Amino acid sequence: xxxxxxxxxxxWMIETGNHRVLLDPFxxxxxxxxxxxxxxxxxxxxxxxxxxxxxxADAATIANQHDATIVAIYEIAxxxxxxxxxxxxxxxxxxxxxxxxxxxxxxTPALHSSxxxxxxxxxxxxxxxxxxxxxxxxxxxxxxxxxxxxxxAENVDIAVLPIGDLFTMGIxxxxxxxxxIGAKKVLPAHYGTWPPIAQDxxxxxDRIRGETTAEPVVLQVGESIxx
Numbered sequence: 001x002x003x004x005x006x007x008x009x010x011x012w013m014i015e016t017g018n019h020r021v022l023l024d025p026f027x028x029x030x031x032x033x034x035x036x037x038x039x040x041x042x043x044x045x046x047x048x049x050x051x052x053x054x055x056x057a058d059a060a061t062i063a064n065q066h067d068a069t070i071v072a073i074y075e076i077a078x079x080x081x082x083x084x085x086x087x088x089x090x091x092x093x094x095x096x097x098x099x100x101x102x103x104x105x106x107x108t109p110a111l112h113s114s115x116x117x118x119x120x121x122x123x124x125x126x127x128x129x130x131x132x133x134x135x136x137x138x139x140x141x142x143x144x145x146x147x148x149x150x151x152x153a154e155n156v157d158i159a160v161l162p163i164g165d166l167f168t169m170g171i172x173x174x175x176x177x178x179x180x181i182g183a184k185k186v187l188p189a190h191y192g193t194w195p196p197i198a199q200d201x202x203x204x205x206d207r208i209r210g211e212t213t214a215e216p217v218v219l220q221v222g223e224s225i226x227x
Contacts, residue, residue, distance in 0.1 A: 002132050002227040004158070006219040008032040009193045010055055010141060012160065013040075016132050019102035021045045023128070023139055024055040025062055032193045034222045037061050045100060047130075048072035049141035050114035051079070051122025054193075060084035071098065071105060075123030079116055094124055103132035108152040110143035112168070129153060135227045138183065142190060145173035150180050157227065159183035159214075162190035163204050164197030171204045178212045186214045187225070 002016040009030055014021040020043050027033040027040075037058040043066045046059050050073075060080060063070050069088040070080050077091030092098055097106040106129040114122030127141040129152055138153035139160045153159060161177055162168035168190050169177065178186050186208055191199040205216035217225055 002135060003224045004137065004187075004227065005224040006187070006189065006221060008034070008221040010049070010162070010190045012139070012189075013043075014102070014130065014132070014137075016102050019044055021047065021102055021130075022059075022062065022068075023047045024049055024141065025058040026054045026056075027058050028061075029057060030054070030193065032221055037065075040066075042066055043068045045102065046070045047105065047128055047139075048076055048080075049110065049127060049139070050112060050125035051076055051116035051120070052114065052142070053117045055142070056117065060086055063088070071100070073107065073114075073123035073126055075121055076114075076116065079120055079122070083118070083120075094126060103130060105130055106152070108138070108140075109146070109148060110141050111146050112142045112144070127152075129156070132227070137227075138181070140177065142168045145169045145177050145180075147180065149177055153181045153183070155182050155184070157184050158225075159186045160189050161186060163188040163199050163201070164191035164193075165199065166196050168197075171199060171207065174204065175207050175211055178208055178214050183214050185217050185225075186212075187217050187219060 074091035077089040080086040108127040110125040112125035208216035
C-alpha cells in the first residue's frame with residue numbers, strides 16, 4: 001500500500017513498501033507544520049520542485065541526516081552538492097524520467113520562478129509525475145494554470161494542485177486544471193500557511209464536486225490518503 005501525507009504548505013511524504021519520499025520539505029520555520037525536520041522517520045529520497053526557501057529550507061538537513069538522495073533540476077542538484085554538502089543528488093530536467101527504487105519520477109513543466117535562498121539561479125521550476133505500482137500522482141507544485149498540463153497529467157489517479165493564489169494558481173484556475181486533466185481525485189496544497197494565501201478549502205471542494213468529475217480530498221496537516 002502507498003500512503004500520501006500532507007506535511008503542510010507544498011510538502012508531502014510518500015510511503016510505499018520500505019521507502020519514504022519527501023516532496024519540498026519546509027517544516028522547521030513553517031508556522032503550519034506540526035513536526036520539525038528532526039522528527040521525521042527515515043527518508044531515502046527528496047524531490048525538490050524549485051529553489052524558493054519555502055520548498056528547500058529543510059532539504060539539506062534531512063538529506064544529510066538520513067543519507068537521502070535529492071532529486072531536482074540540474075542547477076538545484078548542483079547547488080545542494082556544492083554549497084550544502086549533500087552527498088547524493090540526481091540532477092534532471094523538464095520532460096526527463098527517472099526510475100528509482102520506489103517507482104518512476106517524471107519532471108513536468110511549471111509556470112513559476114526559481115531562485116535559491118542565497119540568490120543563486122535555481123533553474124526552471126518543475127512539477128513531478130510519480131508512478132508507483134501503476135498509480136500515477138501528479139504534483140503540479142508551484143505553478144500557474146497552463147494547457148500543457150493535459151499532455152503530462154491526463155487521467156492521473158491523484159492530482160495535487162495549489163490553490164493559494166497570489167504566488168500560484170488559485171481556486172478558479174485549480175478547478176479549470178482539474179477539468180483539463182480529468183484526475184480521478186484531486187487534493188489542494190500551498191494554502192493556509194500565511195494570510196496572503198489563506199483559502200477556504202471546503203469551498204474549493206464544493207466547486208470540484210459541482211463542476212468536475214473528480215473527487216476532492218481535503219486533508220488536514222498531518223493527515224494521509226491511501227492509494
